[in-house]
Amino acid sequence: MGAEDAGELLPPASLPRRMPGETGIWVLVAGDLAVFSIFFIVLLVQRSSDTALFVASQRSLNQIIGALNTFLMLTSSLFVALGVGSIRSGSLARRRAPYFIATAAVLGLGFVLVKAYEWSERFSVGQTVGTNDYFMFYFMYTGIHLVHVVVGLIVLALLFMVSRRPSLDQGAVLLIESGGIFWHLVDLLWIILFALFYLVT
């Protein structure tokens, strides 16, 4: 039993329910979502007390760049999902996993670069975290999200290295799943941030 590749022993997608990844990652996800949920609510509550300011300030944001970032995040998540899926598919498919994960990481890095460019544009016209309430929220929330992205990239680097091993035990598979779930969380948070900051007027 011990020498077998645990990845091939896990149930395929059509079989009964199992918890993806390790339980701990879901504790992290729940906590993070709880915190960000409060962030979202606070943002909208604050918006109600100065709606005109929020609407006016929002016009400075570049929706195209925001959409580009959303596309990068979603596609990156897709590649992580493909990587995790291939891990469970038997040794031949598994060899593609590092490529999937590497692609996801490159896209994630692209997200960071686009955001850096976007922020520099804001700075160049004098908009920073202290400019007004809207920009305080914008820079703080997307900044905290950016920290998540950077942590996620480090996680992806780890997953990349683990996925290159010739055989993966149960622990390695769970690790890769858990790392993937964290990255999807980062994607998920951005989807909502994008909607609230860039699209709601």
Add this chain to the structure above:
Amino acid sequence: MWLILVGATIGSLTLVEAFRSPTMNRTVSTVVIAVAFIKVRFVGLDFMELRRAPFALRLVFELWLIVIGGTLIILYWSQT
């Protein structure tokens, strides 16, 4: 593959949101928030694989979507 379909669908939805008209802002923005949470639902169910996770975990996720998504929409409506 299914995963690719989900990803592409979600991706195209972001483009649809680029179309706005000044007279319909309130409705459009509400739809924007709703669509965002629908996208989040797909990310959770398919990418994070909650579709085949234990029922309790999935239930908590779906409830969160409704509660927070609903709260944000109500907050938005109360100020427009």
